[in-house]
Amino acid sequence: MQKIAVKKWIVYPVAVLFFLVLSYGFVPQIFQGKVLNQGDITAWQAMAKEAGDYNKTHDDEALWTNSMFSGMPTVTINKITRGNYTRIISRILEAGMTPASYLFLSLVGGFLFFLALGLNPWIAILGGIGMTFCSYNMQIIQAGHVTKMIAIAYMPWVLASVVYAYRKNALLGSLFCALTVSFQVSANHPQITYYLGIILLFALAGLMIKAIINRRFPQFAKTTVLILIAGLLGLTTSANHLLPTYEYTRYSMRGGSELGAAEGRSSGTGLDIDYATQWSYSRMESFNMMIPDFYGGSSVGALDKNSHTYNKLTQMGYNADSVISNMPLYWGEQPFTAGPMYMGAIMLFLFILGLILVKGPIKWALMGVSLLSLLLSWGYHLEWFSLLFFRYVPLYDKFRTVSMILVIWQMVVPALGIYALWNLLENKYPVKKANKALYWGLGITAGFCLLAVLVPTLAGTFTGPADRSLPGELIPALITDRKALLRQDALRSVVLILGAAGVIWVGLNKKIKQVRIIGILGLLLLVDYLPAGKRYLNDSHFISRSVYRNRFTERPVDKYIKQDNDLYYRVLDLTGSPFSDAAASYYHKSIGGYNAAKLQRYQDIIERHLMPEMQYFIDKLRQCQTLEEASEIFAYHGSNTRMPVMNMLNTRYIIFTGEGMPITNPYALGNAWVVSAIQPVTGPAEEIGAITRVDLRTTAVMQDPPEDWVRTATPSGSTVLLTSYSPNVLEYNASMEKDGIVVFGEIFYPKGWKAWIDGDEVPILRSNYITRTLYVPKGEHRIRFAYLPSSYTTGVMISRFSSAGLLLSLLAAIVFQCVGMLRRKKEKEM
Known part of the structure; x- marks a missing residue:
């Protein structure tokens, strides 16, 4: 009897060992001291550099970064994990040498799914291969879409737990569903989670019809309620990043453009359909x-x-x-x-x-x-x-x-496909x-x-x-x-x-035994998948560790700029593609960057102003003989300049070659300036258009400004100087000759940023389509901006309670299940 039991269970360690050999054998370069050269990972390391450096030396998290697109929340850059205790388990599951660990995670998930369906474990191995080695996975691994790959790898884990809940144990399966949903959602790729939801929606519809036909609807309904509660519980463990992400989406490119809505190109609440359907x-x-x-x-x-x-x-x-x-x-x-x-x-x-x-x-x-x-x-x-x-x-x-x-x-x-194969082989x-x-x-x-x-x-x-x-x-x-x-x-x-x-x-x-049929089919699957996958993930995509470490070697121009000891200024890097390349963000606070979910208003500014200004600059640069001549491209002629937005964003340096010196912009408006007039406008289209029609040094363009602000904006000799900088906090000293309106060269974002003057909170209004503006009274003042969105603090708290509750409930259910099994075993022996 014991020998039969051992023979029955041997397939499971064999499967795990096989998956390890298969996943690590597919990328043997990781044992040769090589690293996968992933474009998106390189971009992420650049865009996350400022926040990462801050997080290493501070207890709080950098929730905002000024290293990219002149400033944006980090919620779409860095995964927020604080408060989610289920990450303790998922980190163990995801441990190993990448990218092999991603493949292994997916293989095991597929295997568990087919086991939950009740299939022969040997056939389940084939299912794991089928769910893992689609060539798309190899392409996204090579590109560096790591969060997407991990989210895909967890899809079969979630499906397995749902199947187990309906077929075996509703309570335990539901708790496992909550846990796997937590893993999948915390991978932080909402689009893949959305597609998983579509699969589950169709699967539940099929199960409901089957339950009705078999007159088992009450049992189905009870399990479904447990599954829905479990899914919600799994989602809430990731409230730490879901709430800030949901809040940010409204203002990002995913939330749509107010300009696009006005022009009929989008709904104003989502992506432009032409952009969304490009691929x-x-x-x-x-x-x-x-x-x-x-x-x-x-x-x-x-x-x-x-x-x-x-x-x-x-x-x-x-x-x-x-x-x-x-x-x-x-x-x-x-x-x-x-x-x-x-x-x-x-x-x-x-x-x-x-x-x-x-x-x-x-x-x-x-x-x-x-x-x-x-x-x-x-x-x-x-x-x-x-x-x-x-x-x-x-x-x-x-x-x-x-x-x-x-x-x-x-x-x-x-x-x-694998379910059909199992039925065929089981006659x-x-x-x-x-x-x-x-x-x-x-x-x-x-x-x-x-x-x-x-x-x-x-x-x-x-x-x-x-x-x-x-x-x-x-x-x-x-x-x-x-x-x-x-x-x-x-x-x-x-x-x-x-x-x-x-x-x-x-x-x-019946010419060959079933196990041999499965073995031959497995071999054929590997012959099918592995060479096809190797087209998109092979030795040519790996580089040595020394080359990998030198991807961000400091150029002479970077060293020159970093000699500027001012706390905060911005850079435009023309050596790459400024608005689809994050490399400059590794060393500088850039007006460009790379992110598909940047603030929509900043994208509007790029399209309407920064791109034309940049092209004008490049055209004029070709006519310049010296760096001094190039600097004068930014000059004001009376109240006019062809570079108003770059000046407004405090673009002090322009990199046009990595080896020489940068072009210095002496006309950048600085960190803050006092305006003497407000230009009222009535809508976003008028607001973004008026930027080029006024002198931004002296005039702020504001949509429906308060009347007392309009009256207060008068000429003065006031000054506002930045005295302290960190990603989440900016501090200024203001010396105001009279009450005045101060424009800050910082990106306006309505959720999370707060301002205080001498300790008293004051409202932040938007000017010039994207900048922050304060009303500052006469006298000497200390101004402080701080970023701590309530969506983050609330989300972390919810994550703590829900993840702790989930883990304790799962532990209790497993203990209860084990106690029950032992009791039943003793009763049989008696």
């Missing part, structure tokens, strides 16, 4: 889920020396070796892409089998959520449908890159019916792939927007290579599907 799959592009290079693969891909493109480049006199590894192989309509959402040819074949064979509401629920996500991934290619969701479905308009919704397929395709269908389904599945999947081999023009013209930047005579050779890539991958998919179908057919006809 839309075209309808035929969806077939790259089964054929990786159906649309060419990556926007920056490699061809070999035998390619037509290589030969043509050589004929044209180019150094083909230097460019052949960076060719625009992708020819679809997305602006650019790292690669396809390849789900695996074999797994899609199994999914089709599931659609044919599996019966009941759950199958239809999975089919429904798959179809919905596919249609939404088409974005502007099915504009009426996207617009419907954009306008009427809560929160949908907060997210961009609509093609990301296909992560739903990463969960659903293996879920139905739950008549052999004749199973064989018929096998032939139909083979015809649909392998048949289409074979058709793509024979008629590649099914995919379209093989030309795309990126081709416009290439020499015309190179295009025919590139088209030929793109066709060859499609044929090659289509044939690859045919072979893999035929192999899997053949193995299953042999199993159905």
Whole structure:
């Protein structure tokens, strides 16, 4: 009996060991002293530098940073973990050498999901592989979208706990659901959490219909109530960052533009629909889920020396070796892409089998959520449908890159496919019916792939927007290579599907034992997934630790600027792309940066003023012979300047080369200045437009200003000087000859910033579309700004209580369960 028990349980440590070997073996470079060169991680390290340095030496957290976009909350930069005690467990689960640890976390989650479904543990291993090795995961790991990868890795953990609650133990499953929801949400990628919610919504609908059919609705209702309470409890453990994030969203690009609403481009409460749907799959592009290079693969891909493109480049006199590894192989309509959402040819074949064979509401629920996500991934290619969701479905308009919704397929395709495989291998269908389904599945999947081999023009013209930047005579050779890539991958998919179908057919006809069938299918899955994944995460993406450490080597120009001992000024770095590159934020307080959720008003300023000013500056700079001449580009001519916003934002230095000296702007308005007039305006469009029509040195543009402020704004010789700086607190000494209006070159944000004059709190009003403004009375004063949003303090408190309550409840439930098992065991022995 003991031997049988050991044999039964041996699969679990074997599975864990296999997952460790698979995940760490996929990225052996981590054992060679190499580090993955992730662009978004590099950007994050730059944008988070000021806040990180502050947090190392202070007990409180830097909730605001001035290192990027002239100032913004850190809630979208740094994950707030204070108060959430469940992070103690999730840190253990996520421990290990990255990026292998991400893959391992996902593999285990997928394995647990299929175990919760009641499947054979050996088949569950295949499910873990299917949910993990979709090529999209490799692409986001390589790019450095770590929070997204961790959020995806926790999706099957949440699904497993929900399934366990309905199938096994409602109370314990619900508590595990609360815990896994806490893990998933604390990964801090709301868009992935939103898509997980869609899956759960469809799954619960399917379970409800099944319960009604089986006359078990009361039991379903009780479990569902527990699940909903658990989900809410799991969410509240992350209130520490959810509340500040929700509060900030309204004012960020995710909340929409007041200008866009006025011009009809957005609802004013969400993203502009054109921006949100930029990354839309075209309808035929969806077939790259089964054929990786159906649309060419990556926007920056490699061809070999035998390619037509290589030969043509050589004929044209180019150094083909230097460019052949960076060719625009992708020819679809997305602006650019790292690669396809390849789900695996074999797994899609199994999914089709599931659609044919599996019966009941759950199958239809999975089919429904798959179809919905596919249609939404088409974005502007099915504009009426996207617009419907954009306008009427809560929160949908907060997210961009609509093609990301296909992560739903990463969960659903293996879920139905592996479930169908298990049923087949357990002989739950008549052999004749199973064989018929096998032939139909083979015809649909392998048949289409074979058709793509024979008629590649099914995919379209093989030309795309990126081709416009290439020499015309190179295009025919590139088209030929793109066709060859499609044929090659289509044939690859045919072979893999035929192999899997053949193995299953042999199993159905009892030619081989089930465990061997599973082993062979597992091997075929690895042959399918691993080479495809290696296209997007391979040795070329790793660098040595010494190179990695030197990514932010201080340039001569950085050293020069840092000699300026003033507490606070800003920098514009033109050596990169100022508004999509955070590198300057590592050493400086930059007016640029990189963040897809920056303050919407600042984005408006970038589009309406900073970009035109920057272009004007660059054009004029080409005509300058000296740095002094360049400095005069910022000059005022009477009351006019072509650079009013850069001056307003205290842009003191402009970097145009990393090696020389920067251009100094002597006309920057400083940290604060007293204005002698207020220009009243009546709306956001008038407010942002008036900035260039007044002299911002002497006039503040204000929307519906208080009448006493307008009367108070008179000429004076007053001064306001910054005396103390930290990300969360700014202090000034003011010497006012009379009551006056002071404009501060700081970004106005209505939630969290408070101001005091000599200890008495005073209101902060907005001027010049984005700056802070105070009414300061006559005399000598101490002015203090501090940032501590109530959403943060309240969120941390809620997180503390909810996470502690969750962990104690889970511990009590586990103890209760163990005591019950021991009692039942003793009763059996008696």
